[in-house]
Amino acid sequence: MLMLLDTPSLYFRAYYGIPESMTAPDGMPVNAVRGLIDMIATLVRSHSPTELVACMDADWRPAFRVAAIPTYKAHRVAQGNQEEIPDTLAPQVPVIEEVLAALGIATIGVAGYEADDVIGTLAVRQRGAVEIVTGDRDLFQLVDDAQPCRVLYTVRGIRNLQMVDEAFVAAKYGIPGRAYADFATLRGDPSDGLPGVPGIGEKTAAALITRFGSLEALLAATGDDGFPAGARNKLAAARDYLAVAPAVVAVAHDVPIPDVDLRVPSAPRDSARLVELADRYGLDSPLNRLLPVLAR
Numbered sequence: 001m002l003m004l005l006d007t008p009s010l011y012f013r014a015y016y017g018i019p020e021s022m023t024a025p026d027g028m029p030v031n032a033v034r035g036l037i038d039m040i041a042t043l044v045r046s047h048s049p050t051e052l053v054a055c056m057d058a059d060w061r062p063a064f065r066v067a068a069i070p071t072y073k074a075h076r077v078a079q080g081n082q083e084e085i086p087d088t089l090a091p092q093v094p095v096i097e098e099v100l101a102a103l104g105i106a107t108i109g110v111a112g113y114e115a116d117d118v119i120g121t122l123a124v125r126q127r128g129a130v131e132i133v134t135g136d137r138d139l140f141q142l143v144d145d146a147q148p149c150r151v152l153y154t155v156r157g158i159r160n161l162q163m164v165d166e167a168f169v170a171a172k173y174g175i176p177g178r179a180y181a182d183f184a185t186l187r188g189d190p191s192d193g194l195p196g197v198p199g200i201g202e203k204t205a206a207a208l209i210t211r212f213g214s215l216e217a218l219l220a221a222t223g224d225d226g227f228p229a230g231a232r233n234k235l236a237a238a239r240d241y242l243a244v245a246p247a248v249v250a251v252a253h254d255v256p257i258p259d260v261d262l263r264v265p266s267a268p269r270d271s272a273r274l275v276e277l278a279d280r281y282g283l284d285s286p287l288n289r290l291l292p293v294l295a296r
Helices: 007-017 031-047 063-068 092-103 115-125 137-142 166-173 180-187 202-212 215-220 229-237 239-249 271-281 284-295
Strands: 002-006 051-055 077-079 106-108 130-134 149-153 162-164
Touching: 002 007, 002 031, 002 115, 007 031, 007 092, 007 115, 007 130, 031 092, 031 284, 051 115, 063 239, 092 106, 092 271, 092 284, 115 130, 115 137, 130 137, 137 149, 137 180, 162 166, 166 180, 180 202, 180 215, 180 239, 202 215, 215 239, 229 239, 271 284
Parallel strands: 002 051, 002 130, 051 106, 130 149
Antiparallel strands: 149 162
């Protein structure tokens, strides 16, 4: 089984869930680093993946999405095109990357793409089972019972994951289990700066997608007799948005993934470097919890 980690989602969760009083010997907060290491230990112990990838944001706000919808994540820009990120979290991200590299856990970020796109590409090209660990509902669009591909949703914590499959999506949103991206395009997502179609909320979006099966079929039917007049007018007014939004909402499936060994390492790739990092950042305890799990 291939496990794909939405690493930014997880280290943000760790950062906000663990006190900043958890520090390195020099006083630098390492709550996100320690929390992520413990999350990985819990996930590997509980789910026994044979392959594991820490997917990263090489570009948190890709140009192709901003060109299509300029408001995309605009409210989260600090300056230039830099993401607004807590001052005490930013220095921890390179440490996370160094620790993962020393452990030998595959870490993939591709220029011009978000972690979601790396996840989407790896998930659709995988022939066997996939589990995606994330707190981001956008990745619900990848669930596929036939593969199977499911999302382990962290909203209730890493020890109390919600397993999201097609039945979960259908029950939660009242839509076909594979239709989350079409539904989200209509409804919009303020957290990502996606406006949606004005006047079409969650219930109407769900009703329309359920009735017509997909956004493509819905738009093709707007000229038919019997199409709801109110919805027709709202969709017509949003035609410019609807022309570009699907490509923004959809995670990419064609990211050029580098050739990397995805197998869960049974021993660190660079033991000497891992010891250096453990000493410098005070990571002995979480690493001593993770390493025996990897070695099983």
